[in-house]
Amino acid sequence: MKKKITTFLLSLTLCVGITACSFLPQTSGAGTSLSSSNPDVVEGSEEESTLSSRVESYEYNSEQDEDSSSNDENSSSDSEDSSSNDEDSSSDSEDSSSSEEDSSSNDENSSSGGEETEVADLSVHFLELGNEYAGDCTLIDIGDTEILIDAGSRKESAPTLKAYIDKYCKDGTLEYVIATHAHQDHIAAFVGTGSGNNKTGILYQYEVGTLIQFSKTNSTTQIYDNYKSAVTYAKSQGTTVHTVLECWNNTNGAKRSYEVGEGITMNFLYQSYYATSTSDENDYSVCMLLKQGENNFLFTGDLESAGEASLVASNTLPKCKLYKGGHHGSKTSSTAALLAKIQPEIVCVCCCAGTNEYTETQANQFPTQAFINRIAPYTDKVYVTSAKAGYTLNGNITVSCAGSGMVTVTGSNNNLILKETAWFKAERTLPAAWR
């Protein structure tokens, strides 16, 4: 069957729900410079400025998309470049390269008239964590296959996450779990609470097929010790455990690219802190690019500007349909250099907007004004899970992507884009690109 994707329909739907969350460790590194103007702004970002809690839609011309990505540097050749640049890309990487080549050639063909391709549907869920702390938990649902990235923000979050995950994971098995780095707000609910046979942690509650984790950490915390115990338990139950560096190197049975659904691959990207020590734990974050036909989804954990610089230098990054805002919307992540490559269309931020968990400086509370200013030239479709008391943001955010290209964003509380929210109007300044 030929599937030529020529238009994307983005519609926002709404429901009602609850909110909660505060923040976690925000490293205050050197602020990155603001880039408030970019010539290659994604088409359609301004027309949608009037989205409200009604369903609205717009057409997105994917051929323009193709054009600008080829100007930028073809995403199709990226994966090959990065493979061939890397010494370790031994013959094992053939699998991953070939699967990426497949999807790249689909990209090319679809822009020039179509190619026989079947691409499965998927949904990406950014979960609320049951409290007012910043933290990450992202569920990717592809038919019977589930990928869970991180489990924040506190040990007590585990039952909240499980209740949500169980709506999609019906067989008690998470095929893939990714732990991006060793901070509490990303690993605590893997551990959970309780003892003996009553442990609530995700790694105790589910069978886990393959767990892929950071390859380095400086952590000496109790929660990290508890996490290691939980991983040991998972291994005893049959879980395969790899580091992201093993994945990148295609060693010990790990793979750089996993086929996780029809026409869908989970690809681990390289950044130098997989192998090099740093004092900034966030820069150890696992970076993953999910590819669904022409759609790309980028997840970088809490990677900071130094890690992002390496990520940009080490990979040819494609334009991304969805980007999980780096490090909860910190001013020290989502650098201009990264955004210029990925040109995100939809940005989801996991944080509790405006809490003073890490700083009293209002502009630097997640999601920061600097982050918003850098994102604004690319898109105004920014969604945020939670906000401090007195405000309500999206709640659990679901981005549903049909294999045909239809994308829908739904919030359990509301579907307002960030700039339309009361929190934004009270606590942030409208960037020029959003006026």
Ligand SMILES: [Zn+2]
């Ligand atoms: Zn974090």
